[in-house]
Amino acid sequence: MGVFGALNAAVSGLSAQAYALENISGNIANSATVGYKRLDTSFSDLVGGGRGSQPSQLAGTVSASSRATNGIQGDLQQSQVDTYMAINGSGYFVVQGRAGEVDGRSIFTGNDLYTRRGDFEVDKEGRLVNGAGYYLMGQPIDPVTKNVAGSVPSIMTIDSSVIPAVVTDRIQYEGNLPTTPQTSAKLAGGTDLLDAALTKASTGAAPDAAAVGQTVGADVISSDDEVTFLNSSIAGEAITVYNSSGTPVNVQMRWAKTFEDDGSQPDTWSLYYLSDSTATGAGAKWSKVSDAQFGTDGRMTLPATDSMALTALTVDGQTVGDVTLDFGTDALTQFADANGSAKISKLTQNGYPAGDLAGISVSEAGRLVASYSNGRTRELYEISLVSFSGEAWLERVNGGAFEVTPESGEPISGAQGNIVGKRLEASNTDIADEFSKLIVTQQAYSANTRIVSSSDEMLQEAINMIR
Template identity: 30%
Template sequence: MMRSMFSGVSGLKVHQTKMDVIGNNIANVNTVGYKSQRVTFSDVFSQTLQGASSASDDTGRGGLNPMQVGLGVKVSSIDMLMTQGAAQRTDNPFDLMINGSGFIVVGDATGQYFTRAGALRQDDEGNLTIANGMRVQGWPSVYNEKTNKYEISQQEVSSINLADPTIKNSKPSMTTKTQLSGNICNTADAATTTIRFYDSVGNPYTLDMHFKKAEGAQNQWNIELGTTIKDSAGNEIKLAKAPTLAEGTSITFTPNGSLDSDKGHLALKFGDGNNSDNGGATLLETTGSTISDLDIDISGLTQYAVQTDIDPKTLNGNAAGTLTGYSVGSDGIITASYNNGDKRSIAQVVVAEFDNPEGLEKAGENLYTTTTNSGDFDGVGKAGIFNTGVLEMSNVDLSSEFTDMIITQRGFQANSRIISVSDEMLQELTQLK
């Protein structure tokens, strides 16, 4: 009888534990990135009243099974369910939802932590943080002199800061390539367009280019260049030598109106015509800056019987720009945008993956820490796949939780009856005398 009472007590304890877990799951039904838990039970050691015996020809009897009395129940495990939660759209560019496995890496002076809650924000010093102020960690952007671009460097993660002084402004760059496309009317005698380009400090300039039909030739056009360039205010800037075209001053179209394939590019030279002493750049004494020789792509020009419409484009080079905002790509790369149209990669949010994510230990505030059964973080991480402007909701299933609540309640009630009935039996025993 006492064994039954103790079994009932153990049943009450484990069902109370399961109810605690269910209550915590329901309480966190709207917690961003929360992972629900479940409880499993197992029986405890059983007392053997009689061991098993095999059949015997000597006695003529068959084998006997063991006789055991169980001593109750215990909590076998409390597991985290790492299934993906539903998506909640926010349209905040710094809200990130991880697709698949992995955790965003965060940290402070106490160490590194991991979270699925991607509600990121920027503090007053430009640090990318989570709600409790811990800094988000990822890969930095490093300037590559060969490509003249900022590129993500896959190295040990570090705190992401968006207020670096080098981020606030976009550096200017010289124009080296332009393009002319469109049509020159085959019945016209002349056409004019204006090439636009930037110098080494981002000042814009223009150069007029005139097309005149060659005498006695229907498909040949001579090109005349302006002798000066103009700045943004329309002021003329004289050069030491007038601009020249290195490969001739005429272009030819085929009878069907397309450009002769022999000349799809024009090489425009400034200054002395070769600029070999200054890396292809010409010094402007009025501004102290330099301009580069231009490669003009004219392969898109045609000569049809329609209105002249030459479209000049600047293929590279830009003025200095100021920061206008940030965006986060599906690969976690944070890109800064500038008012001159330039874009720059600043950093990349990465994810940490573990051999056994269920083995992580909850640290509160949607954070996890590693344990001996989860596996370690290598300090580098890997590129993740994110939904931007979206948060991962809790994966708590209310229908399952309420069903488990009913089962748990009934189990608790049944075990309480064991205790009350055992008590009544003990009371009958004391009243035998």
């Protein structure tokens, strides 16, 4: 082969280095592209000639090919956009491209693609689309069980409709009542019990009622008796509940101790709530919920169900309905307290008003979460992640997406990586490294041009021999 072989080898070298230069150029151009995976260049020698032992072999030409870096993660960068997300570890988002529009609604290609570009934002149709125009896919969450409802990912559509109000039917109430309540009357030198004019003897008729002859609070407290009642009772906190239309109803509660342990019967308390703040004269202003008893160990003995029923709860004309006041197991106690006040450790309820969609975010569990103006949240979708046995063999398409090939294998549901909200994965291109490659490529290209020049001169000398 001689001089012509050297010339061919140099030309292949020029072609290979130009190929490498193109990859370097593309990597640098995409150094700021979200989720971009650089392409490195691999060189492979081709045997130039000669067989057998080492002395007869010749260095040959070279070919260049691209080497994917799909498995090399870029840096995760902080973002202030709630719907931006990144994959920390291995895995790909499942997306689809938009094919067009029919009757003002988007239609899609039906061809699943895979990407790590996570700059998703909500479009006018309530779908999450990234900067390259690909739509995110996931599986819906059952609102009751909180489990994934489907098995096949679909394009996620966020429902922006108002969530209806939920009426309160249970109040969680836990805390401690003081052994000696420091009422205004007690501080003035009187008794710590409810004023005798506001009490009555228990009949013991109800299953959870106090024993016959024991003193309990009257069923209602009139407006005329309110000052006396307030002076001989202590605050039991207040809570806002909701009726069926979502109207907030403020429930104020007070505890009145009605019977002191006499050695044969336990301490007894009566719980009241403000039922009509506008009542006047003999009108009922406070209504009794029920009575509670506490043993010498400070634990509640009655009601035995650890709960009270607020039947047809109505406050200032707003009807809520039947509400269960749930004290929990041994969660309402009577122990000595230096301040003589009720210390409520838990006071929650299960109702809420109607709410408008306020925002969308990504949870640590990789789920799409909707936030509403009423303070509620709902998990809407689980964002699909897939992996591949041969991810380096995925076919690149525009916009940082990949397509399945026979060499990559089919997508495998689930991945080792996890989704991180308000983050974006940067390009894995290292500018300093690319410039280092550029220097080497430029030198190799220049050296190959010298081989071409030298081969040309040698051929010219051979031609001149016959002149």
